[in-house]
Amino acid sequence: MIILAALLLIGGGVYWLTHREGRRADEPRFGTGVSAPAVQVPAPPTGEPVEIVVSGLTKRYGEVTAVDDLSFVVRPGRVTGFLGPNGAGKTTTLRVLLGLAAPTSGTTTIGGKRYGDLDRPIRRVGAVLEGTSAHPSRTGRDHLRIVCRAGGVPMERADEVLAMVGLTADGRRRVIGYSLGMRQRLGLAAALIGNPEVLVLDEPANGLDPHGIRWLRDLLRSLADQGRTVLVSSHQLAEVQALADDVVIVSAGRLVAHGAVDSVLDSLARPTRTLVRTPEPERLREQLGETAVVTPGPGTDIYVSGMDAEQIAEAAQRAGVAVYQLTTERPDLEDVFLKLTGGVAT
Amino acid sequence: MTTVDSPAIARDTHTRVNPVWQVQAELMKIRTTRLWWFFFVGILLVSAVALLRNGAAHHYELFPPLDQYPENERAQAAAQAVQSATDAGHAAIAADMLTSGQFLGVLLAMLLGVLSTTGEYAHKTAASTFLTNPRRGAVIVAKLAAAVMVASLLWVISTVLDFFVTPFYLSSQHIHMSLATWVPVRSVLLNLLAYAMWAIFGVGLGALFQSQVGAVVAGVGVYLGGAGAVLLIFNLIYQAYHHTWVLGAPVIAPAVASLVMITPGRAFDHAPPQWAGLLVMVGYVLTFGIAGLLRTRRREI
Numbered sequence: 001m002i003i004l005a006a007l008l009l010i011g012g013g014v015y016w017l018t019h020r021e022g023r024r025a026d027e028p029r030f031g032t033g034v035s036a037p038a039v040q041v042p043a044p045p046t047g048e049p050v051e052i053v054v055s056g057l058t059k060r061y062g063e064v065t066a067v068d069d070l071s072f073v074v075r076p077g078r079v080t081g082f083l084g085p086n087g088a089g090k091t092t093t094l095r096v097l098l099g100l101a102a103p104t105s106g107t108t109t110i111g112g113k114r115y116g117d118l119d120r121p122i123r124r125v126g127a128v129l130e131g132t133s134a135h136p137s138r139t140g141r142d143h144l145r146i147v148c149r150a151g152g153v154p155m156e157r158a159d160e161v162l163a164m165v166g167l168t169a170d171g172r173r174r175v176i177g178y179s180l181g182m183r184q185r186l187g188l189a190a191a192l193i194g195n196p197e198v199l200v201l202d203e204p205a206n207g208l209d210p211h212g213i214r215w216l217r218d219l220l221r222s223l224a225d226q227g228r229t230v231l232v233s234s235h236q237l238a239e240v241q242a243l244a245d246d247v248v249i250v251s252a253g254r255l256v257a258h259g260a261v262d263s264v265l266d267s268l269a270r271p272t273r274t275l276v277r278t279p280e281p282e283r284l285r286e287q288l289g290e291t292a293v294v295t296p297g298p299g300t301d302i303y304v305s306g307m308d309a310e311q312i313a314e315a316a317q318r319a320g321v322a323v324y325q326l327t328t329e330r331p332d333l334e335d336v337f338l339k340l341t342g343g344v345a346t
Numbered sequence: 347m348t349t350v351d352s353p354a355i356a357r358d359t360h361t362r363v364n365p366v367w368q369v370q371a372e373l374m375k376i377r378t379t380r381l382w383w384f385f386f387v388g389i390l391l392v393s394a395v396a397l398l399r400n401g402a403a404h405h406y407e408l409f410p411p412l413d414q415y416p417e418n419e420r421a422q423a424a425a426q427a428v429q430s431a432t433d434a435g436h437a438a439i440a441a442d443m444l445t446s447g448q449f450l451g452v453l454l455a456m457l458l459g460v461l462s463t464t465g466e467y468a469h470k471t472a473a474s475t476f477l478t479n480p481r482r483g484a485v486i487v488a489k490l491a492a493a494v495m496v497a498s499l500l501w502v503i504s505t506v507l508d509f510f511v512t513p514f515y516l517s518s519q520h521i522h523m524s525l526a527t528w529v530p531v532r533s534v535l536l537n538l539l540a541y542a543m544w545a546i547f548g549v550g551l552g553a554l555f556q557s558q559v560g561a562v563v564a565g566v567g568v569y570l571g572g573a574g575a576v577l578l579i580f581n582l583i584y585q586a587y588h589h590t591w592v593l594g595a596p597v598i599a600p601a602v603a604s605l606v607m608i609t610p611g612r613a614f615d616h617a618p619p620q621w622a623g624l625l626v627m628v629g630y631v632l633t634f635g636i637a638g639l640l641r642t643r644r645r646e647i
Contacts, residue, residue: 095646095647098473098477099476099477099480100473100476100477100646100647101646101647102646115480116480116481118480119361119362119363120360120361120362120363121477121478121479121480122477122478123358125477127477129473129477133469133470133471134469134471134474135375135378135379135465135469135471136469137379137380137381138375138378138379139378142374142378145374146371146374146375146378147371147474147478149367149370149371149374150367150368150370150371150475150478150479151363151367151478151479152358152360152363152364152367153354153355153358154353154354154355154357154358155354156353156354157352157354157355157358160352160354160355190474195352195355
């Protein structure tokens with residue numbers, strides 16, 4: 001009877017401790033009339049600029065190839081977006097990069113070393129991975145202090161990074177009461193503890209409201225401007241457009257495009273075209289000559305490609321043709337992305 | 347913020363990871379959740395209940411109400427009373443009282459070890475842990491060290507309570523002996539070893555499982571159900587073959603081995619000596635500790 005009672009007590013206690021769900025805080029702080037904290041730029045990196053190099057990376061799970069011969073380089077001083085639809089292999093790539101999964105073949109290095117070979121990884125690389133969290137019954141501050149302790153960083157750093165991400169007031173609350181956005185901020189705070197030269201963030205904007213995303217963008221920009229290497233994965237196209245200087249696009253585990261966001265747009269999208277609003281489209285067409293490709297637009301408007309707006313305006317002036325509007329249409333990243341990944345973006 | 351504005355970073359001059367940091371972090375992990383209170387209250391409760399139970403059992407052993415026994419059991423009870431009244435009997439009673447709470451206490455130590463490992467996966471903190479310290483072997487060793495330390499603290503709490511109550515109890519039973527004699531002291535120290543070993547067993551077991559619930563059920567099952575099942579099976583074998591060594595063979599079950607290890611004399615009829623229990627426990631601890639370490643090193647997070 002005693003054993004039975006003790007077992008029931010232990011079993012009930014363990015269950016209660018491990019499955020307890022508390023009340024979540026209301027989505028607070030940002031987007032609810034409370035403005036986001038100004039970004040406090042953390043200390044600049046102390047070491048040399050560090051490149052992330054992914055070379056011939058393949059990762060298979062049984063018959064499934066999650067990453068297929070992927071190679072790219074992430075440069076310091078830039079924010080690089082790692083873009084792809086869900087299931088494209090982004091998180092798998094990041095997990096291999098961070099030593100949490102073993103590659104089937106290929107290599108990933110940070111500053112020329114595998115993650116597991118870094119002397120003090122906390123001082124070189126800060127990472128936030130999707131699906132990573134803090135223990136729900138621990139306070140946010142305690143979570144950070146544990147990271148400090150394990151990484152050998154003085155414990156006061158926990159309070160510094162809490163302030164950096166605007167969580168000082170909530171630091172002594174249990175994580176179970178945090179909103180998704182607050183958890184993202186806590187993850188970022190943990191990543192910043194070692195003042196690392198490299199930041200690897202997996203879907204960091206999930207759960208952030210527009211104010212939070214703007215705050216994140218300013219933070220990443222300031223970090224990159226200090227010479228740090230920032231790799232941000234996302235399946236949100238507009239997000240990468242807003243955040244990133246460079247982009248690595250993957251689909252089905254393979255590299256689709258890699259380069260500066262603008263050059264990827266220019267090289268992979270269909271040519272830009274200019275919408276021309278004019279009452280005399282035929283006369284203008286004659287004046288433009290054979291280099292221009294003219295297609296009908298709405299009403300008497302025409303689309304002109306093969307010439308830029310300046311050349312079109314000069315031709316119209318020479319012909320004495322009235323032009324009421326010249327609008328250059330550029331495809332955005334979403335168009336390119338959908339085209340490249342077969343339209344399976346989410 | 348500049349470097350000067352971050353005093354913490356400015357003071358950090360370490361160039362390599364110190365393994366002690368991870369042990370300290372693991373201790374903080376245990377201390378900063380409510381699990382801590384569960385184990386603290388749990389060890390007090392199981393020790394108090396065990397003191398009451400053991401006290402009552404030894405009282406009836408020393409002073410059996412023979413008139414209430416069936417006639418055919420009176421002689422045996424009387425003989426037991428005579429045996430218990432000897433110096434050796436008194437020492438065994440003292441040892442048993444001073445290790446009260448051991449049976450469920452080591453179960454708590456094992457659960458502590460299990461939860462310290464499985465909690466990392468159940469709450470998705472494993473990635474954060476291995477990002478901070480990618481040398482997974484060092485992390486598991488740190489978990490083992492922290493679990494042993496906290497299990498030892500549970501032993502301290504239980505033993506302090508036992509040492510507080512036992513002198514009063516022995517006096518009330520007209521037993522006058524020093525608790526500083528070897529038999530009870532050896533039992534108390536072996537009890538500490540049992541707490542430490544079960545904590546290591548728990549960490550290893552937890553590392554082998556994907557599921558926290560699965561690991562807890564397996565651990566409790568091995569500890570409680572396993573012992574009963576092994577005793578029953580060997581009893582049945584004995585009924586068929588009548589070799590007395592069969593009755594001692596249940597020592598292969600970890601819970602039985604643990605009991606044999608800490609019990610002065612024989613834990614049960616035909617039980618093997620204490621050193622056999624110790625050897626079996628060392629075998630289990632090494633097997634599960636190493637298996638857990640290897641599993642963690644290969645595990646994908």
